[in-house]
Amino acid sequence: MSFEFVAAELGYLMPEILLLTLACVVLLVDVYLPEQLRNLTYQLTQGTLIGAALMVIATYPDSRMVVMSGLYVNDAMAAILKLFILTIVFFAFIYSRDYLRDRGLLRGEFFVLGLFATLGMLVMVSAHSLLLVYLGLELLSLSLYGMVAMQRDSHQATEAAMKYFVLGAIASGMLLYGMSMLYGVTSSLDLNVIAQAINANTANKTMLVYGLVFIVIGLAFKLGAVPFHMWVPDVYQGAPTAVTLFISSAPKIAAFAILIRLLVEGLGSLQSHWQGMLVLLSFLSMGLGNIVAIAQSNIKRMLAYSTISHVGFLMLGVIAGSAKGYGAAMFYTIVYTLMSLGSFGILLLLSRVGFDAERLEDLKGLNERNGWFAFIMLILMLSMAGIPPLLGFWAKWVVLAEVIQAGYIWLAIFAVIFSVIGAFYYLRIIKLMYFDKPEDTTSITPQTDMQVALSTNGLFILLLGLVPQVLLNFCFSAMGV
Template identity: 45%
Template sequence: MTVTLDLLPVLPELFVALCGLILVLVGVFRSGDATRPIATLCIMTMVTAMLLIWALGPDRQTGFGGLFVADRFAAFSKQLILIGSVLSIALAIPYLEREKTARFEYPVLVLFSTLGMMVMVSANDFMSLYMGLELSSLPLYVLAAYHRDNPRAAEAGVKYFVLGALASGLLLYGVSLLYGFSGTTSFLGLSRSFEDVSGPPAIGIVVGLVFVVAGLAFKVSAAPFHMWTPDVYEGAPTPVTAFFSVAPKIAALCLLTRVMVEPFAAMTDQWRQVVVALALISMLVGAFAALTQANIKRLMAYSSIGHAGYVLVGLAAGSVLGVQSVLIYMTIYLFMNIAVFAVILSMRRMGRHVEAIADLAGLSKTNPAMAFVMAVLMFSMAGIPPLAGFWGKFYVFMAAIEAGLYPLAVIGLITSVVAAYYYLRIVKLMYFDEPVESFDRPVGTAPVVAMSVGTLVVLGFTFLPAPLVTGAKAAAAALFPTG
């Protein structure tokens, strides 16, 4: 009986893990190229996992003696992660087939990485947090170097691996300090031991906290821990970059949110300083460093650093509204970003992929539909009302103002105006510049689906915000004990 009770909360993870193991065997023993069927099966596995999460219900359940927790927050983040992974596999397969580098390991690695992210957002203990983090990162290092004969991809893989290992080291060092202080690694035990402290917390815990935040900031690529991001985004194959920019980022931000809000609830004043600093630097780097980029993948890297900054503004509020704004922002970011990458993946000339921003010039004349989609997405990224991107920023800044973080909100507004320049420059290029050669047709089914889903969400959120806003609110409330 206890076994059934224990296994029920991890059912989606268990299912994904078993399917992953079976798919590895199928891929190995199937003769010929098995990429497409395996990718289809991976997508079906993840869709089933989404249904399982939904079927499990929203109640908070812990498993394995409190190592693992399934609650509304975890369910919400897992759905986002799974949507990101499904779309990125769907986008990747046609690309890999065109590049003649399709291998069945690709979807399987994405599946295992997704499993690691699901474990991460459900972690209720620093040990399971670390296990999930490594299980999600290891496939990412391999995927970054997937085009192993391309020196830039190999460089991206090595760079990501070395810095990722350093980040893990920082995180573990912080965790060891926290364990030394409280004698436990469980989130519940940690929050209890911090509540016991009267007066300011000991310097040791604060150092431990800073190391933990620094380790996780590497994973969300928040400045000043962002150095790897542009090189890795540029060097890795484009569908891998698309995956990097959504699923792992969302998982790490959800994880950071849970770690800050649950075990460190009693130390909000301490971690708020660190998160505010990260948010400020990320927004500034994201806005100003992107101005001079000529490669669209590098531009997206800086844009994602900036977006991480805005999400951290919401987190810095440390309230239900703050966590709610984090979830809303990340949902909108997920759909915007995957659609932008669908456009980038469609930038082909004579069967070769091009990555320069200048290649988009005059797109409105050669492919009006794609230019319209890209324009809508860029307006949304810049945060122009009434598109979804505006509402994401609106909720984040609302939370910051409610928490009294006025300077942060003001600087956030200024940087989003600066960032609007490079988003709108793309729109200007597409609509007002002389057309260069047109891109290859047809675009393909998967990119069209991703583009339309993204555009629909971006356009439709204003008219139908209720499901996302209330869902995010319920998920956010799950992290706070009194609701």
Template identity: 45%
Template sequence: MMGTLSTFNPAELWPLLPELVMVTGTFALLVLDLFVSPRRNGIVHALGFVLLLAVAALCVAGCGGHGTVLNGMFVRDTLADLMKGGILLASALAFVYAWPFLRERGLYKGEITLLMLFATLGMMLLVSAGSLVMVYLGLEMLALSSYALVVTDRDSPVASEAGMKYFVLGALASGMLLFGMSLIYGATGTLDLAQINASAQGGGAHCDLLLAGTVFVVAGIAFKFGAAPFHMWLPDVYQGAATPITLFIGSAPKIAALGMALRLLDGGLSPVSDRWHVMVAALSALSLIVGNFAALMQTNLRRMLAYSTVSHVGFLLMGVAGGGAEGNAAALFYALIYAVTSAAAFGLITLMARKGFEADEIDDYKGLASRQPLMAALILGVMASLAGVPPFIGFFAKLTVIEGALNGGLLWLAIVGIICAVVGAFYYLRVIKVMYFDQPVEGAHPMLAHDEGGVKWLFMVNAGLLLVLSIFLQPLMAWCRSAFGA
């Protein structure tokens, strides 16, 4: 050990530059929050937003360079930089949406900003994991921060119940994942993902033990995605948490979960890909069916979006099940686009809500087009993109993962995806129908968009991106393909 320490070169840590800036800035804000009065705690939140944008710029620009450090525990490559850029920008969106919502209700505290930053740091570590240890470290940093964020409103019994369910089920899923990792370690004798791959490929692994570990790992990944049948926590958490927290949990972590899946499955367990591809395809089909048909019965907009998230996870896993560079690139593209779309979907609820009026029932939007035609048009665009209606970017995202499934020889899964996309269009179109063709409920709370803090303008940009990004479809897909050397 002494020999290892004596030859340590600090210059080797350059690939960790974004994470080092992130953790240094977060701890600096932690100290600053101790000295800032509650009336000025917006300073901490604003500086947290700036920190996210600065770290995103470091990732996108490739500052620090690529490489494998910390004895193979941390990997920085094009895939990691692309995912981190998406995670940081989605988190920055959540920061802006959160400020007026939480401040109006008296829920904002500096701890919320810090928890969101630590969760983001956990996601960054997760997508750069080169070892089972780093996977678990990043995952638990994300999970523990998320549990605390869900119970932001301590006086709300719904939030407390959601937080408790999330914690208990999350602990169960973490235990399953850890047990699976221990079996993989027992089968290969190493925690390093590259060495696990080499051991499994060279026949040095205990096959039965490795496959048993793979089953538990896939189950743990499915829970973190919110894939059926491991989606039990998702509707309650999405409805119980404050809307900006739901926005945060529902966008960036999906990119991180994909990163975890690709590192574990495609990176470490590719020699047994014929087995886990079948499991991922089954999870994809089940998520598509359960998510879409359960969403049809919802009257609460947040619960509807929760079940629709399950269906979107099904589409995302379709790309992973297809496999290969094209399938993985399609899944990455879908995860990035879904993060932007999900932010817009929950952002519209944040924008329309008031203290004492959460604007989360579908009937709350009756007749909105007659009162606020611009907002109704923007919401129409968000719902159309979620439904996969051309020319919105959501259509092209669904098309790419269906092509990925076809390229992987999964015709049956592609057919399931197409049928479920048609079914899913119904509940999104119901929101549009309510806005344009129904009369407002007499005595209902007047729905007016927030103008505070530029949130309305942010939502307009966020919703507009769902159409504008279609123009840049080919460059975006080429960028995603480059992460897999395609």
């Protein structure tokens, strides 16, 4: 692959360049900071995310731009997803600060790893080459392995990190093997060239399909789709809750981006092949995720199986195989990450020194302890259950509409049935908060920034549910609808 460096094209990469530069600055500054100024690392990290977001806005494209010899693409989808990734990570750090401080984990390593993970996500979103897809994915994965293992005196966190690392390595190997097959039959890493080779029928069809199978398996591992979901509940439960919050939110947006880049942009001509695989993955994920979640007593594990079921719903839009379907899937991904962010934020709010809110019983009587945050959790749970007029309802509505339009009526019927089953475990949390007596009567007094961020998160889900077309139009326009 020839590569021509054009200095003017660096302007399109400014969000990533700024993020990389300032992440290194944060790393160096933290080394020399005295203990009493340790909060400066947090402030610099948040400033870095704000700066990167402003750069994304400044480089918002009027049209799709492919630069750096086909390695990097800057389009509306990339810009919108990057803004949401940076915003979600910003809120995740706000939610995590007190939790980390109470456990002696408020160190520069957490924020630096978080910034490098965010950089990996931005690279994945704008990748236009198999090489850059893999580079971004590994940067994200390696950072997350380190974050999960940060609590070194916890056997549970260490075990979760080991499982995540081993299974993540298998997934990366599968993905890399599939990519090597594509390169072998098309002689290119560029997604456009790969698409052209497939359309021209110059590539060996059998090898292409084999490569596609390995790529779908690798993506399914990263998304946590059944039957490649085995790492999700163990990692969600074993990792510190602040890390679980991070893993459950922004990386899902990046995973959606490479799903679109690889399957739609690169392998769109093989749609009849990958569509069938996604139908099976979606059906199994929605079924197992919703049914097994009912049996969980650990809320982090319950939310892990909830994530698996939501991944199944996300895939419905991609299965539709149309621009509106991809826009619906993008809308669903963003909505899910916002709901997951707020849900784990409430768990961090309820945790304190020496106590982690992990059991369902820990939510008992939350309305008596703090009525406002019980209301925020009520919004989040009803939205996850898909109750109108909250945002989660519209997310399910649009993907179901598109999959029906594509002719998969039976899959939509099963999706609705599984959604009704899933409503049980969300409504159970509401029952615990409002109708049970609290086991712990300790007052809940979060910092002002935590109160503002969580309230904004919950109210955004409520208010945007009343006018869902605002976000939906952005997603549709990003897909060219």
